[in-house]
Amino acid sequence: MKQTSEYTGPIIRVKDLVKKFGSFTAVDHISFEVNKGEIFGFLGANGAGKTTAIRMLCGLLEPTSGALQVAGFDGYHQREAIKRNIGYMSQKFSLYEDLTVYENFRLYAGIYGIPRQERIRKTDELLKKLNLEESRNKLVAGLPLGWKQKLAFSLALFHQPAVVFLDEPSGGVDPLTRRTFWDLIYEVAHQGITIFVTTHYMDEAEYCNRVAIMSEGKIVALDTPIALKEQYKTDSMDGVFLKIARNKE
Amino acid sequence: MRTILYLLQKEFIQVFRNKAMLPIIFIMPLVQMLVLVFAATMELKKVDITVVDLDLSETSTRLTSKFEASSFFHLTRAQLSPAETDQLLMKGTADVVVTFPSGFEQDLKRNDQASIQILVDAINGSAAELSNAYLQTVIGSYNMKIRAEMMGVPKFTPPQQVSVIPSYWYNPELNFKFYMAPGVLVILVTIIGLFLSSLNLVREKEMGTIEQLNVTPIKKYHFIIGKMMPFLIIALLDLTFGLLVAKLVFGLPFRGNILTLYVFTSLYLFLVMSLGLFVSAISDTQQQVLFVSFFFMIVFIIMSGLFTPVESMPLWAQNLDMINPVYYLIRIIRNVVLKGSGLFDMTRELLYLSLYGLTMFSLAVWRYRKTV
Numbered sequence: 001m002k003q004t005s006e007y008t009g010p011i012i013r014v015k016d017l018v019k020k021f022g023s024f025t026a027v028d029h030i031s032f033e034v035n036k037g038e039i040f041g042f043l044g045a046n047g048a049g050k051t052t053a054i055r056m057l058c059g060l061l062e063p064t065s066g067a068l069q070v071a072g073f074d075g076y077h078q079r080e081a082i083k084r085n086i087g088y089m090s091q092k093f094s095l096y097e098d099l100t101v102y103e104n105f106r107l108y109a110g111i112y113g114i115p116r117q118e119r120i121r122k123t124d125e126l127l128k129k130l131n132l133e134e135s136r137n138k139l140v141a142g143l144p145l146g147w148k149q150k151l152a153f154s155l156a157l158f159h160q161p162a163v164v165f166l167d168e169p170s171g172g173v174d175p176l177t178r179r180t181f182w183d184l185i186y187e188v189a190h191q192g193i194t195i196f197v198t199t200h201y202m203d204e205a206e207y208c209n210r211v212a213i214m215s216e217g218k219i220v221a222l223d224t225p226i227a228l229k230e231q232y233k234t235d236s237m238d239g240v241f242l243k244i245a246r247n248k249e
Numbered sequence: 250m251r252t253i254l255y256l257l258q259k260e261f262i263q264v265f266r267n268k269a270m271l272p273i274i275f276i277m278p279l280v281q282m283l284v285l286v287f288a289a290t291m292e293l294k295k296v297d298i299t300v301v302d303l304d305l306s307e308t309s310t311r312l313t314s315k316f317e318a319s320s321f322f323h324l325t326r327a328q329l330s331p332a333e334t335d336q337l338l339m340k341g342t343a344d345v346v347v348t349f350p351s352g353f354e355q356d357l358k359r360n361d362q363a364s365i366q367i368l369v370d371a372i373n374g375s376a377a378e379l380s381n382a383y384l385q386t387v388i389g390s391y392n393m394k395i396r397a398e399m400m401g402v403p404k405f406t407p408p409q410q411v412s413v414i415p416s417y418w419y420n421p422e423l424n425f426k427f428y429m430a431p432g433v434l435v436i437l438v439t440i441i442g443l444f445l446s447s448l449n450l451v452r453e454k455e456m457g458t459i460e461q462l463n464v465t466p467i468k469k470y471h472f473i474i475g476k477m478m479p480f481l482i483i484a485l486l487d488l489t490f491g492l493l494v495a496k497l498v499f500g501l502p503f504r505g506n507i508l509t510l511y512v513f514t515s516l517y518l519f520l521v522m523s524l525g526l527f528v529s530a531i532s533d534t535q536q537q538v539l540f541v542s543f544f545f546m547i548v549f550i551i552m553s554g555l556f557t558p559v560e561s562m563p564l565w566a567q568n569l570d571m572i573n574p575v576y577y578l579i580r581i582i583r584n585v586v587l588k589g590s591g592l593f594d595m596t597r598e599l600l601y602l603s604l605y606g607l608t609m610f611s612l613a614v615w616r617y618r619k620t621v
Contacts, residue, residue, distance in 0.1 A: 058464050061620055079619075080466050088464040094457040098266050099259065110255025111465045 009072070011036050011163050011194045012057060017066035019052050026052040028217035029066065034163075034196060034210075039189050041208030042198040043241065049217040050198040051091060054167050057196065058088045071162045084112075087156030087164040091171065093148050097141035101132060101151060104140060105158065112159035126154045146177035153184060163194040170204070182207050205237040213244055220244055252467065256475030260449075264479050273445075274483055278437055278491040283498065285433045289556065292425045296380050298322045299343040301329050306354030308395065315387050316347070322383075334368065344370050345380050358399075419587045427502065430495040431582040432555040435575060437491055439549075441484040442518040443542055447525030450476050451538045454529075463619040470614045477522045484518050485511060492586075504589030510582065512592065516602040517578040523609035524574070530617040549575040577602060 012034040019027040027049045034040045044050050055061040057070055059079035068075030071085040095104050102123065109119040127133045130150050135143060140151070149169060156164050166185075170178040182204065189195050197208070205211050205225060212222040221228060221244060225237055232243045264270055300313045317324045322345075329337065337343045348366040356363035367384060371377035420427050453459040462472065488510070495501035525542055532538045552559075552566065553575035559567055570576040581598055584590040592599060 059620070060460065060463055083464055084466045086464065088461070090457065090460050092457045092460075094459075094461040096259070096263070096458055097456075098263055103259070103262060107255055107259045108465070110258075111252055111462075111467050113252065 008036075010034060011038075011071055012040075012196065013067070013069040014057075015067040017053070017056065017068055018064045019049075019056060019061060020064045025217050027056070030212075030214075030217075030219045032212055032219065032222060034194060036162075036194055037189060037192045038210065039185065039195040039197065039208045041205050041211035042196065042214065043200065043202070043205050043211055043237075044198075044214035045200060045245075048214040050214055051167055053214070054165050054196070054198055058086060058165050059083050060088075085162045087159070087161040089149075089152045089156045089164070089166045089169055091167040093145075093152060095140055095148070095152055095155065098139060100137050100139055101127070101143075102136050104151070104155060108155050108158060114159060122158065126158070130154060146173045146181075149173065149177075149181060150184065153181070157188060157193065161193065163196060164188070166195065166197040168198055168200070170199070170201070178204070202236065202238040202241055205241075211237070213241065215244065253471045253474060256467075256471060257478055260475055260479045264449075264483070273441075274487060275490070277440070278487045279494060281433050281437050282430065282491050282494040285436075286426050286430045286495070286499070289429050289433070290425050293376055293379050294321065295323045296321060296344045296376075297325070297342065298345040298347065298380075299325045299327055299329075299334075299337055301327055301334060301346060301348040303328070303351040304349040304353035306349075308354040308357060309349040312349075312388065312391050313347075315391055316384070319383070319387065338368060338370050341370070344376075345384070347384070357395075426499050427587060428583070429555075430499070430501050431586045432553075432579045434488055434491045434495075435553075435578045435582055436550060436555070438484040438488050438514060438518060438578075439521055439546065439575060441487055442480055442521050443525040443546060444539075445483070446476050446480040446522045447529040447538050447542060448535050449480075450526055451529040451532055451535050454533055455535060467619075469617050469619065473523075473526055473610070473614050473617060476526060477519070480522065481515060481518050485514060488514055501586065503586055505585035506589075506591060509590075509592050510585050513578065513581045513585070513595075513599070513602070516599070516606055517574055517581075520574050520602060520606035520609055523606060523613045527609060527613040527616055530613055546575075549573050552576065553579050555579055572605075574602075574605070 010033040012032075014033070015031045016029045017027060017031070018025065018029055030053065042050050042053065052061065056063050056068060056075060059070075059075065059082045063075055070082045073079075073081040073085070075082065096107070099107065105123045105126075106119065109123070114122075127136055130147075132147065132151065135147070140148065143151070153164075153166070153169065156166075170181050173181070178201075185195055185197070185207070197204075199205065208225065210222065210224050211228065212219045213228075214220070221231075221240070223231070225240075228240045229235060229237070232240045234240055234243060298316060300316065302309050302313060313324070313326065316322050325343070327337075334346050334348065337346055346366075346368045348368075350364065350366070353363050353365070365388070367381065369377045369381055417423055453462070492501070492503065496503065524545070525538075528541045529538050532541065552562070552570055552573055554570075555575070559570060559576065562570075577598055581590075581595060584595065
């Protein structure tokens with residue numbers, strides 16, 4: 001049963017989306033749209049509600065209210081169809097550390113129903129591209145963090161989803177590894193895959209086509225990095241972020 | 250459906266890559282069969298009996314030697330005051346103290362009756378009762394004998410007499426090990442099934458790996474079945490291994506059909522694992538799962554009839570056993586192994602375990618949430 005979407009409108013449509021945990025409102029009426037092939041950044045301090053938002057978009061959390069559509073599927077009733085069309089890389093590394101690199105590929109390819117031949121071909125291709133050929137039969141546990149993240153990213157893309165969600169994908173790695181990681185992201189975006197990425201590194205925000213800045217569950221700014229810098233009269237995203245933070249006080 | 254094969258492959262690789270697994274699989278059944286079956290015996294042997302003979306007559310000495318002749322008792326003779334006798338029981342040096350008062354023989358000859366004092370430590374009530382009954386039998390037969398001697402040999406043997414010759418079926422030697430071993434096997438498969446599968450699931454929650462699975466279109470029942478199958482197979486393997494040990498070490502007879510046993514054990518494991526996976530579906534940590542599973546397992550085992558007969562429990566407790574999976578399998582496995590009962594002798598149990606298992610499985614699948 002293949003459920004790929006022939007859908008051509010915005011890949012993600014969110015309108016007045018709310019998530020409450022008891023009396024605490026983690027996401028408070030956010031609205032935005034993300035287009036095909038776009039790199040969309042979701043910025044905010046820790047606890048701003050980024051992870052909660054991304055989890056709703058991935059079908060890991062049920063929204064409290066508001067409208068949500070991913071790849072043309074509804075976020076309330078078609079969560080499994082959404083899952084077929086997205087890739088997700090969580091904040092915390094969540095591949096199997098006690099399986100080898102290859103075994104992880106085999107498992108996820110199997111779950112998405114990718115045929116064997118295709119799986120073998122793609123695995124070889126990806127491992128070559130990531131320079132991980134030698135680690136093919138090594139346990140994931142023994143790999144350096146930077147490699148693990150590249151691996152998790154490639155696995156999130158293995159089934160060619162329409163959109164990939166990256167929740168703070170480059171936390172805890174050195175600037176150089178982060179740079180090469182972003183090269184990968186660009187490459188994927190060029191292939192027409194939409195990237196939705198959360199981060200709290202402001203330099204990463206510069207790499208995005210558009211960014212939304214979240215604070216206390218609300219989106220307080222949404223535009224291209226250039227437009228935002230003009231609007232707040234500063235030359236870096238760091239400056240934008242600080243000004244927004246000060247305006248609140 | 251192929252998804253499930255990939256999941257099973259993954260689970261098996263992980264299980265056998267875990268270094269603690271092989272020892273658990275092979276050492277646990279060995280220890281349980283070799284230690285538990287021998288240790289968990291209700292047979293009464295070597296009861297410590299102290300005889301305080303204040304009479305030291307021929308009659309008392311002869312009766313004492315009758316006690317001594319029985320393998321049931323381990324006998325000590327002592328000359329003690331009543332206070333010292335109390336001490337003996339208090340300290341637990343003796344389980345039973347028999348006192349012949351001075352003038353015992355004289356009373357017997359003069360008044361045709363005499364008394365003996367028997368004090369039994371009754372902390373373990375059933376053991377105490379059994380000791381006393383055994384003493385009474387020895388004394389009774391001695392009574393008959395001295396009566397005959399004192400009154401002379403009876404002129405004729407009583408013409409009518411009911412003689413009772415019991416024939417013990419299914420376990421003719423009344424070998425307690427044969428009774429215990431199948432029960433201990435149930436504990437074995439329960440531990441493997443219940444704990445390994447439920448801990449395995451909740452570990453994925455702790456490690457965070459479940460999140461990556463939850464964003465895939467994986468079917469919930471595929472996932473749950475993937476968590477069950479490896480441990481079902483391991484548990485059946487352990488059952489076979491345990492039976493073999495029992496056969497080789499103490500010659501446990503196996504009268505039934507091994508397939509019957511596998512069918513029932515699989516149904517049972519399906520049920521117990523569903524229970525365990527239900528618990529892990531509602532828990533977040535291995536610790537929570539362990540506590541809850543342990544609680545249920547202890548209750549299930551104690552009420553199961555493994556150590557004490559279910560029939561002697563109060564009626565409400567017997568009714569409660571309706572929902573006790575361990576109770577069913579212990580009864581079934583004893584019947585299959587010792588009586589040779591087949592599938593069709595236990596259709597009620599078959600049906601019941603299946604329905605119960607399906608219910609719990611549905612609950613576990615339903616309660617496992619792909620959302621956080």
